[in-house]
Structure formats: structure tokens, C-alpha cells
Amino acid sequence: MFFKAALVFSLLASSFAHPAPKAKRGVLSVQDYSEFQVSDGPAGNALARVNEKFPIDQTNFANVDAEDLAILKAARKTAEAAETKAGGFNEAIRAAGGTNTEAGKALQCGKIANKVLKLQLQVMILQIEAARGKNTTAKLAQQQTKLAKNVQLDQEAAAEGLTCTSVNFQGTSQP
């Protein structure tokens, strides 16, 4: 009897002393914008490049790690800032004399790819949140429409043979 109780106690004690190691399920790591941006090079591959750079399991959104979700959110915020904030695409396009100059056209192409980055991140975030029980239906549909439009613009730029230019924007996917 005493022996049994002691055994149970020692098992309990050891389970407290050595909690099962928490398996790291996340697949993403924090990166600089320069590493996860998709705006340089030939147009037409933006969506595929986003999915390559953020390889969460899109067949099982419920299983995406909380840390990965936080990284996606931070990356989305930085991608948006890379469009509108100082050092971003809008400023660079203005400085290049608008979207009709050679440099401006390449930057506009990069801006579209950056929109694909921002919107695909947002769509993934909303799908993960939906899998966690949040009703994101309306916002998801809205963002998917915007994404489809920009994927199409990226493909049209590819059909024109455009090579896109990125901006040297300072930011990270650090939550």
C-alpha cells in the first residue's frame, strides 16, 4: 500500500519535474522584409513565391502554430508599410516620376507583387482564424477578391514581359 502510494507520488513528482517537451510545430522563422518580399524579378510568380516563403500547411489551417500565425500577421503589417510608408513603393514611384517612366513601371510591377504578398498573407490569416472559430466569412471574401485582381495584374505584367523592382524597405516579420 505504502509502496504503491510512494510509486504514484514519485511518478507525479517526476511528471512535474519533467513536463513533456513541447514539440515545436511552427514552420516559419522571423525574417527581414528583404528576405520575404516577392517584388524583384520577372512578373507573374508573386503568389507562388508568397506560398513558398510562408510554407504553412494550407490543407490544415486548424493545425497552424500560434507562433506562425503571429509571424504571418507581422509580415502582413510590414508588407503594407512597404507600400504606404516612408521608403515604400508609393514614395519610390513618385520619386521615379510616376508609373509611366521605365523605373516607375518596374516599381509599379513590384508594388502589385507586394499587394499579392500582403493580401495572400491576410487570406491565410483569416483562414487560420476561421479554423479557430472566428467568423471571418465576409472579410475573407473581400480579401480574396482583391487578391485575385492583383494576381491577374501580376500575370498581365508577365504577359508584357515586365521585370519588377523591389524597394529597400526596412522591416521584419518579428511579432
Ligand SMILES: *[C@@H]1O[C@H](CO)[C@@H](O)[C@H](O)[C@H]1NC(C)=O
Ligand atoms: C458570419 O458572418 C456573416 C456576415 O459577416 C453572416 O452572414 C453569417 O451568417 C455568419 N456565420 C455564422 C456561422 O455566424
